Amino acid sequence: MCYGFVACSCLHKATLALRCQETRSTSGGGEERRGEERTSGCTHARTHAFGALWSCHLRCQSFFQFAVMAVDHLSGERATAQFDVEVMKVYLAGGQREHEIATRMAQLVASDPIFSKEDRVRLARKDLYKASIRKAGHAWKTILEKGLSEEESMKLRHFVDEPTFTDLHWGMFIPAIKGQGTEEQQHKWLSLAYKMSIIGCYAQTELGHGSNVQGLETTATFDPATDEFVMHSPTLTSTKWWPGGLGKASTHALVYARLITDNKDHGIHAFIVQIRSLEDHVPLPNVTVGDIGVKFGNGGYNTMDNGFLRFDHVRIPRENMLMRLATVTKDGKYERSDKPRQLGYGAMVFVRQGIVIDASNYLSRAVTIAVRYSAVRRQFGNKDEPGELQVIEYRTQQSKLFPLLATAYAYRAVGFWMKWLYADVMERLKNNDFSTLPEVHACTAGLKSIATSVTADGIEECRKLCGGHGYLCASGLPELYAVYVPACTYEGDNTILLLQVARFLLKTLSQIGKVKPVGTAAYLGNVKQLSTQNCKVSQGHEWSNPSILLEAFEARSARQAAAVALRLARGSGSEADFQENTPELVESARAHCQLIVVSKFIEHLQTETIPEGIKEQLMLMCNTYALSQIVENAGDFLATGYLTGKQIALAKDELKHLFDKIRPNAVALVDAFDHTDDYLGSALGRYDGDVYTHLYKGAFKESLNDTVVVDGYEEYLKPLLTQNLWGPQSKL
Numbered sequence: 092m093c094y095g096f097v098a099c100s101c102l103h104k105a106t107l108a109l110r111c112q113e114t115r116s117t118s119g120g121g122e123e124r125r126g127e128e129r130t131s132g133c134t135h136a137r138t139h140a141f142g143a144l145w146s147c148h149l150r151c152q153s154f155f156q157f158a159v160m161a162v163d164h165l166s167g168e169r170a171t172a173q174f175d176v177e178v179m180k181v182y183l184a185g186g187q188r189e190h191e192i193a194t195r196m197a198q199l200v201a202s203d204p205i206f207s208k209e210d211r212v213r214l215a216r217k218d219l220y221k222a223s224i225r226k227a228g229h230a231w232k233t234i235l236e237k238g239l240s241e242e243e244s245m246k247l248r249h250f251v252d253e254p255t256f257t258d259l260h261w262g263m264f265i266p267a268i269k270g271q272g273t274e275e276q277q278h279k280w281l282s283l284a285y286k287m288s289i290i291g292c293y294a295q296t297e298l299g300h301g302s303n304v305q306g307l308e309t310t311a312t313f314d315p316a317t318d319e320f321v322m323h324s325p326t327l328t329s330t331k332w333w334p335g336g337l338g339k340a341s342t343h344a345l346v347y348a349r350l351i352t353d354n355k356d357h358g359i360h361a362f363i364v365q366i367r368s369l370e371d372h373v374p375l376p377n378v379t380v381g382d383i384g385v386k387f388g389n390g391g392y393n394t395m396d397n398g399f400l401r402f403d404h405v406r407i408p409r410e411n412m413l414m415r416l417a418t419v420t421k422d423g424k425y426e427r428s429d430k431p432r433q434l435g436y437g438a439m440v441f442v443r444q445g446i447v448i449d450a451s452n453y454l455s456r457a458v459t460i461a462v463r464y465s466a467v468r469r470q471f472g473n474k475d476e477p478g479e480l481q482v483i484e485y486r487t488q489q490s491k492l493f494p495l496l497a498t499a500y501a502y503r504a505v506g507f508w509m510k511w512l513y514a515d516v517m518e519r520l521k522n523n524d525f526s527t528l529p530e531v532h533a534c535t536a537g538l539k540s541i542a543t544s545v546t547a548d549g550i551e552e553c554r555k556l557c558g559g560h561g562y563l564c565a566s567g568l569p570e571l572y573a574v575y576v577p578a579c580t581y582e583g584d585n586t587i588l589l590l591q592v593a594r595f596l597l598k599t600l601s602q603i604g605k606v607k608p609v610g611t612a613a614y615l616g617n618v619k620q621l622s623t624q625n626c627k628v629s630q631g632h633e634w635s636n637p638s639i640l641l642e643a644f645e646a647r648s649a650r651q652a653a654a655v656a657l658r659l660a661r662g663s664g665s666e667a668d669f670q671e672n673t674p675e676l677v678e679s680a681r682a683h684c685q686l687i688v689v690s691k692f693i694e695h696l697q698t699e700t701i702p703e704g705i706k707e708q709l710m711l712m713c714n715t716y717a718l719s720q721i722v723e724n725a726g727d728f729l730a731t732g733y734l735t736g737k738q739i740a741l742a743k744d745e746l747k748h749l750f751d752k753i754r755p756n757a758v759a760l761v762d763a764f765d766h767t768d769d770y771l772g773s774a775l776g777r778y779d780g781d782v783y784t785h786l787y788k789g790a791f792k793e794s795l796n797d798t799v800v801v802d803g804y805e806e807y808l809k810p811l812l813t814q815n816l817w818g819p820q821s822k823l
């Protein structure tokens with residue numbers, strides 16, 4: 092390919108010099124001598140020629156003009172699409188208005204150099220953090236200047252695409268005050284928080300305890316003499332550890348601590364504690380606070396100041412305890428309010444709905460990169476055709492890539508359903524109807540768990556599917572993984588969440604006949620029937636029937652849950668018994684959650700008005716998701732006795748047919764996610780497929796290439812190469 096080198100005549104000369112020196116150095120004497128010359132002469136020549144090339148590059152902005160030449164290496168792929176990508180874009184965005192907002196906000200961010208993420212993976216932590224708080228401040232200024240709505244502001248922050256203290260301020264601090272503060276408290280704190288004249292974080296986790304919230308050790312002891320709480324960190328393990336935004340940015344923390352009045356421990360409650368001065372940002376007296384240190388990956392989550400915090404008898408006014416659900420009076424009396432505790436569930440559903448939509452988004456980014464690159468990358472040949480094959484043609488590549496593509500679509504559909512679920516929960520709470528809350532709690536916990544685990548693994552799979560280049564930060568995948576993977580831990584460790592789902596399933600089964608299971612657990616009402624009738628599939632195409640797919644998932648899940656319930660029923664009923672069976676309980680919870688995804692995707696396609704032009708592709712995605720889950724979890728389907736080996740083999744064959752249908756649409760299906768090049772930040776996933784140009788160009792931004800001869804050569808490499816390890820210049 093012509094890279095347009097002629098755009099720079101100096102470069103052309105330098106390249107010629109390099110070639111010329113190479114030719115000269117290889118044209119002398121015998122073998123050995125030639126070798127010597129190649130080494131010394133050529134290195135020398137290279138230094139000069141490359142030096143000329145380099146200084147030329149530094150001077151000449153036109154060096155990379157080739158990069159802006161309009162190309163579209165993927166136009167052939169787009170020409171084979173069998174659906175209208177623009178219609179799919181609107182569908183995936185959630186509607187025309189949402190699509191318009193997303194497009195506008197993406198452009199706003201991409202056109203503003205302050206939001207550039209170009210150098211993020213190369214910055215040292217301090218510079219990275221400083222750039223990040225600059226972006227956060229600039230985003231806020233932009234929001235105010237342009238008078239953006241809440242929805243537009245959220246999208247703007249989404250496209251800035253960097254974890255930062257504002258995530259916790261808006262995502263945890265404010266919702267927690269809304270959920271747990273009295274009206275008066277909300278008025279006081281939210282009016283400050285909404286204009287960001289205070290910055291808040293969410294300080295729950297401690298060095299010694301995270302998942303086990305009841306084990307937290309920080310104390311808030313009421314002192315009636317002064318009408319204050321005394322916040323204290325009695326042990327090393329009680330140090331608050333992990334809260335995002337706490338390390339350097341926050342002025343206030345929402346602290347979870349044991350409430351003690353009159354020597355009585357009332358358990359964990361929430362308190363607003365000012366930790367830094369609003370004058371000069373210095374920590375307040377007796378507060379020890381800082382950043383916990385560098386986290387996984389380059390860039391990655393290191394833009395966030397996850398912090399530590401210790402209190403040494405820090406006093407706060409009594410009114411700083413959030414008192415919607417419980418109060419402490421002036422004389423130290425503790426009273427639970429008559430407000431139902433479940434009122435906070437709405438916020439939880441909202442947060443988890445966001446997590447599932449986020450999972451779809453992250454997975455779709457990784458899949459976009461891997462699909463586009465797989466269509467560009469060629470390896471080996473096929474003796475029947477000239478040239479090398481696009482790696483996307485290989486069945487192994489398809490069998491990993493296409494199910495992930497389908498999963499991103501499936502999670503998007505589930506995200507849509509969770510939006511409805513949130514509205515439904517809020518409506519019920521308004522009417523004091525708490526009947527569906529246990530089911531909603533279990534289903535949202537489970538969906539958070541599987542969506543984040545599958546997405547984290549999926550991003551890593553996409554990295555591997557991009558071969559060696561996937562390992563370069565320029566692919567965008569290492570950073571995407573590093574940023575995403577903690578989602579498996581925060582907002583509830585994924586295993587712990589699945590165990591909560593399992594407890595719910597056990598309880599539901601134990602109440603069959605007395606209480607009718609509702610919502611996503613309704614199928615358990617048919618547990619007897621699902622445990623006896625087996626799958627009827629005898630030909631591959633039957634696997635594309637939604638009711639056959641649905642029944643397979645229901646039967647597998649019901650049987651797995653019933654089997655582990657039976658085992659527990661035969662035991663002593665002790666906690667030890669439960670612990671012994673946790674691996675099976677987690678598997679049964681996962682099966683239940685996979686069923687929810689399949690059933691909600693199918694339901695969505697059957698009940699929503701979906702434009703005809705894209706329905707076929709969405710059904711293809713739905714069937715691919717469902718069948719790939721059956722094949723991946725074949726062991727479970729076989730072990731429960733619902734499927735036979737023959738039926739699994741038919742499912743595998745059918746899946747290959749589905750892959751054939753996806754293949755001509757693959758690039759268009761990822762285009763429909765509508766990720767801009769700026770947002771993707773990947774040389775491999777570029778819209779135009781001009782991968783090699785941009786990988787090559789990217790290498791010139793590497794700081795090691797700032798000089799031709801690397802810093803350290805004189806002290807460390809030269810003594811080695813000149814056999815002068817003990818010489819005066821050696822620093823070895």
Ligand SMILES: Cc1cc2nc3c(=O)[nH]c(=O)nc-3n(C[C@H](O)[C@H](O)[C@H](O)COP(=O)(O)OP(=O)(O)OC[C@H]3O[C@@H](n4cnc5c(N)ncnc54)[C@H](O)[C@@H]3O)c2cc1C
Nearest residue numbers: 293294295296300301302333334335577580581582584586
């Ligand atoms: C990037 C990031 C950001 C965070 N942000 C915040 C924040 O803003 N505010 C905040 O308060 N916290 C935050 N956290 C902390 C986070 O919420 C906790 O780390 C999380 O809840 C998990 O708890 P843990 O660390 O105690 O894990 P642990 O519970 O110690 O988990 C360790 C292992 O033990 C297993 N395990 C634990 N208990 C059981 C059990 N009963 N049965 C079976 N297995 C078990 C887990 O599955 C896991 O494999 C953040 C964490 C990360 C990584």
